[in-house]
Amino acid sequence: MGATERPTFTSDANRRLYEYVERNGTVKRHKLLDVVSLSSEEFRSHLDELKADGYLKEEGGTLRIGLEFGAVVEYDTEDLEFVIRPGRQSDFDGLIETIRDVTSAETYVVAESIAEELLYENAVTRHNTVKSRMFFVATVDGEVVGWTHLDLPQVERMQGTAQQTVGVREAVRGHGIGSKLLQRGIEWAEANGYRKVYNSVPIVNDRALEFLTHHGWDTEAIRRDHYEIDGEHVDEVMMAREL
Structure with a gap:
């Protein structure tokens, strides 16, 4: 399926x-x-x-x-070996820890909400008549160190777009893991007929905005004062990439 x-x-x-x-x-x-x-x-x-x-x-x-969405791919850089593969239920704790590691260091509200959703539903992959959610994970020595997530609406008029998030633990950044994860999600979405992926990031998250812009994402819109962070109203930057 x-x-x-x-x-x-x-x-x-x-x-x-x-x-x-x-x-x-x-x-x-x-x-x-x-x-x-x-x-x-x-x-x-x-x-x-x-x-x-x-x-x-x-x-x-x-x-x-029985949701199948990709193969296991191994990467070997000069000083780090890592694997990117489809997420599975056994990755649950590692995903939560990795998302929290990322969101503790930088403001990524959508990722925070995904972690809460995972904890509430206690299921990594979802696929029903209303929603479909899937993860690819990056692992080092079998431990989850990064993720990319695709939220796939089942409503017919929204099936052309998918929400994508991505994050990598601070300790293993600088090895291209985030770029490989982002591209893996994009390639899957494109191969399955999606025309656009999008991501929403607080304007104060300079690292995420720079990362997405570097990989060809564009700013579609800005929602003024969409978040309240540390007692201040913060804009949300809505980023997207056409496939």
Whole structure:
């Protein structure tokens, strides 16, 4: 199943099984059976259908949504090796820590809100009839050190644009990780038919604005006094890149 494909179901039971897994990120098979009103035979039949259709995947008795959106790519700079790959549920704690590391050093309100959303929903990847959210992560020695996030609206009239955020831990900056993450998200959006990605940054975040401008993003609009930061009203710069 692709991230641009809106989920549709052949039965109410299929929908309920998928939605429970989607809301929870990952679910043990035996726990899923406990929360649905189905016989073991019916459960097995509906689960097999969802897996055959690509809606769910099962690994070692653990179920997750079958959203596929990219390969694992290794990079080797002069003094650092890192990997960029699709995010998964097991990255949850590392993502939260990385986002908080970035937002503690610079004002990035949208990223802060994403961290809160992750904590509230307890799921890295979301894909339902209303919203789709995905991450690519950068890892060093298996630890998450950066992310790029794409928020993909499922409303038909908004499906051409995607919100993208990106961030890298201070300790590993200067190795091109942020540029690779940003480009990975852009390439995925372009390959899947999106015409524009956008990002909103407080005007006081000079580093982020310089980074995005350097990578070909343009200022679409400025919302005056959109944030209140340290007791002062701060403008929001709405950046975008046409694909």
